[in-house]
Structures are given as C-alpha cells and as structure tokens.
Amino acid sequence: xxxxxxxxxxxxxxxxxxxxxxxxxxxxxxxxxxxxxxxxxxxxxxxxxxxxxxxxxxxxxxxxxxxxxxxxxxxxxxxxxxxxxxxxxxxxxxxxxxxxxxxxxxxxxxxxxxxxxxx
Numbered sequence: 662x663x664x665x666x667x668x669x670x671x672x673x674x675x676x677x678x679x680x681x682x683x684x685x686x687x688x689x690x691x692x693x694x695x696x697x698x699x700x701x702x703x704x705x706x707x708x709x710x711x712x713x714x715x716x717x718x719x720x721x722x723x724x725x726x727x728x729x730x731x732x733x734x735x736x737x738x739x740x741x742x743x744x745x746x747x748x749x750x751x752x753x754x755x756x757x758x759x760x761x762x763x764x765x766x767x768x769x770x771x772x773x774x775x776x777x778x779x780x
Contacts, residue, residue, distance in 0.1 A: 706770065716765040723762050727752040753779065 706712065718736060721743065725732050728746055732739055756762040757779050766776060 712768060716768045719761060719765040720756065723756045723759065724748060724752060727755050
C-alpha cells in the first residue's frame, strides 16, 4: 500500500515536471518569435527613409521657427540661412517640449524618457 502511494506520487510529480518542461519550451519559443518580429519591425522603421526625412524636416522647421526663421517651401532653398542659424538651449527645450517635436522624436524612435536629456 505504501509502495503504491509512493509510486503514484512519483508518477504524478514526474508527469507534472515533464508537462512543465514542455510548457516552458513552448513559452520560450513563442517569446523568441515575438522578439524576432519586434526586431524586424524596428529594423524596417530604421530603414524607412521617408519616415526619417519627414521627421527630421519637422524638427528643423520647428528649430528654425523657434529661432525666428519662418521657412516656407523646400529646405534646400534656405540652406545658407539654416547653416548660419544660431540655436539657443531654450529653443531646443521648446521644440522638445512641443507636441509636434515630441511626436517627431518618437517617430524617430527617440524614447520619451530621453527627451528631458536632449538640451
């Protein structure tokens, strides 16, 4: 009788242990696949030239506007003025704190936690 109880406890414990290992393998493979998908998504965003152009132009326009230079039309027509533009720390702070600036930075994958360290 005692041997039977010990055997049943052994079989139960072994069965639960094996199922736990199988579940852990399944969870690990699922998490790995999710991480790979997220990495691929991030890589695609980093190589999206249109996203980069759009958001960098937004930031440049905001910085120029904050410094008193209103830019209409293509930036390439105002390269000389932009290259001579003098930026104050307060201007950068204002752009980073604006909704449009924060949105552009987030689109460029600059974490919201890093925004306070930018100026």
